Amino acid sequence: MTALLETRGVWQRFGGLVANSDVSISVGRGEIVGLIGPNGAGKSTLFNLIAGVRPPTQGTIWLDGEDITATPATERCRRGIGRTFQVVKSFETMTVIDNVIVGALVRSTEMRAARRKAFEVLEFCGLAARADVMASELIPSEKRRLEVARALATEPKLLLLDEVLTGLTPLEAQTGVELVRRVRETGVTVLMVEHVMEIVMPLVDRAIVLDLGKVLVEGKPTDVVRDPKVIAAYLGDRHAVGA
Amino acid sequence: MHDVTHAKQRRRDLILAAVFVALAACVPLFVKDVYVQNIMVLTLMYAGLSQSWNILGGYCGQISLGHALYFGLGAYVTAILLTKFDVLPWFGMLTGGIISALIALALGYPTFRLGGHYFAIATIVIAEIAYLLFLNWDWAGAALGIDIMVREDSWAKFQFTRSKLPYFYFALFFAAVAWLVTWWLENSKWGYWWRAVKDNPDAAESLGVVVFKSKMGAGAISAFLTAIGGAFYAMFVSYIDPESVMSFQFSLLISLPAVLGGIGTLWGPVLGAVVLIPVTELTRSFIGGSGRGVDLIVYGSLIVIVSLTRPDGLLGLFSRKRKKEAVQ
Incomplete structure (x- = not known):
């Protein structure tokens, strides 16, 4: 079975700045996938490419086995992509x-x-x-x-959540986590961007870590948080050595 | 249940409108003064015009300051068809409406891509160009305008010399239709799309709203109805020239009642027209010929006062009261 969402070799350049380089990810049906990474890692850029804000400079995006690279946001909504905005x-x-x-x-x-x-x-x-x-x-x-x-x-078949849990009180965040779980129970696949690790890690089935526009690591949240590369990306190399 | 209260609210609006129309229809039985009747005709006409403007400017949030173009087109098409081709004004009215709607689509195609204030500026410029064209277009009477010869009282030709009442009832009908169209659209897919586009086009797109198409729809409907009002005005005054139907002043007169009463609301344009039009007409006649422009000063002051004290328009006074009642 094909993945619900797939990006293949996606690049996004803004002038001289490369925000996403050669990003290939896939999200399976019914999964909750966390897209994490430090500030400036290119999470929001990738998120917006998937939501259809702009077409990528290079590469293709697939939903349900169909190429939606050139499909505008309005039509993507019709095809089954729902999204939230980081700034409400x-x-x-x-x-x-x-x-x-x-x-x-x-x-x-x-x-x-x-x-x-x-x-x-x-x-x-x-x-x-x-x-x-x-x-x-x-x-x-x-x-x-x-x-x-x-x-x-x-x-939607796929719900894109852009930092919906960031900046909430612990209680509010917990309510949010439960809401996301219930959403998945209704059969909706969730891809969520977050940078608060301790909230998302218990929630997601799989985490994809972006750093400097590239996929750094991907895997089970418990493995990802222990990965020295991830720690280095978040805290700097010095801490990675200690881990 | 929730949808029941909503349906009730909508029915209440409809009943209220029916009561207003019935009351307004009875007013001429008591008010025989021709001057006052004249003001009532204009008030109703501007209520309808502003309601039409409100569809594009209020609901869809595309502030047009060039609606004089559609108003003038309605007037000119009707007058030209009648005087040159002997076409009954009812057909002229419809033709003017359709032509205006088509022109709104043609103009919307480039201008609806403009954001915010740039759209408003473009509408002013376009209406001004049209005004200058008509001012120099000999076949359409140029600066001399078109005189609609009034022969005998007739509903078919929509001409009445002895009484203003038929005009009054048509103006009432026009205002009621514009209100009804708005009432109906407000609770349709279009109404929701327009408000979404006004509040946040990006979010609207992410929810499947076709932003450009909804602007075009609002523009065409708004222009059509405005032209109907223009056609009526031509028959009412039986003489038109570019200055009297296409000048910038009309663009203001059409938009201000909605702004004053409550932009993007069902009742705002009606309330605004009822307050604004009698006030300006009275100032104009009291101050007389030397006071040219004083009515516009009154307008300006009203707008400043309203935007400082009640930015959501006069209607805000009522909703605040309603809310207080709800709390108690």
Whole structure:
């Protein structure tokens, strides 16, 4: 069986800067994969390439065995890629449920069905009580959950989460972790970018570590955290020797 | 359940609108003064026009300051078809609407790629070019304009000399239709797409919204309805020239009620027009000929006051009250 998502030899250059060089990763159906790495490793760039913000300078991206390299973001959503934004992008003048309805309309243009679907998703994400509140009135952790809810309403096969657990209190982060687990239980594959290792490591099935735009290591989270190369990338060579 | 309360709210809006229309329809029975009737006609017309503008400017967030173009096109197409080809104004109205919608699509193709203020600037420039073209276009009457000869009272020709009432009822009908179209669109895929595009185009795209297409849709519908208003105005005043239907002032007059009342809301344009149009008409007549431009000063002041105190428009006063009630 082919992987759900695959990147083959992906390069992204911004002028002279190489943000991703020859990145080939794959994500299998039903997996939770963590994309980690220190700041500036090229995580967000790769994430945006997969989400369809821009085409890569070189290389191809495949979803479900189809080449989606040239497919724009809108169409990728239709094909089953949902995403959140690192800097939350709520529709601020709309209510919480209206935000989610926008996502639900991809699958059903019948308004009542879309509204019902949106409410179900809000219940799933624990935001149902805030359905009629303006998105601008939500607290930061709720806005993160709204991002997830909106993406889930599009019924994705693959959910891309961009640092949804970063900057939350431990309790909020724990709720977030549980939400991601429940998302996977519904059959959605998850690829998440994070740089807070201690939160993501217990959650993910597999971790891919990027450093300086390249795949450094990939494997089970327990192995990855002990890998000297990873420690070196995060903390510098001196610590790697000690480990 | 949640969708039930939503449906209730929408039904309440619809009933409220029906009550307003019924009340407005009765007003001429009591108000016989022609001058006041004239103000009422203009108020309703601007309510409808601003409602049309609000679809593109308010819901979709593409601030057009060139709607005088579509208003003028509606007026010109109707007047030209009637005076030169003997086409009944009803067909002229429809033709003007369709032509305007097509032109909005043609202009939208390049301009909807512009972001933020650049789009607004482009709309001003384009409308100004059209104004200059009509000012120099001899076949369309150039600066002299077009005089629509009024012969006998007739619904077919939409001409009435003795009474303003038919104009009043058509203006009411126009405002009601523009409101109804908005009401319907607000709860459709388009309405949601537009608001998403306005608030955050990147997020909208990631949720499957075709941003460019939704802007084009909003532009065409908005232009169509605006042209209907323009066609009505041509018949109402029975004389048009570029200055009186296509000048920049109309672009402002069309957008301001929505801005004042509450941009991107269902009731904002109506509320804004009801407050703004009588005030400006009255200032104009009280200060008289020497006060040319004073009405616009009044406008400006109102806008400044509203944007300082209630940035979400006059409608914000009501929703705040509603919220307080909800808390109690």
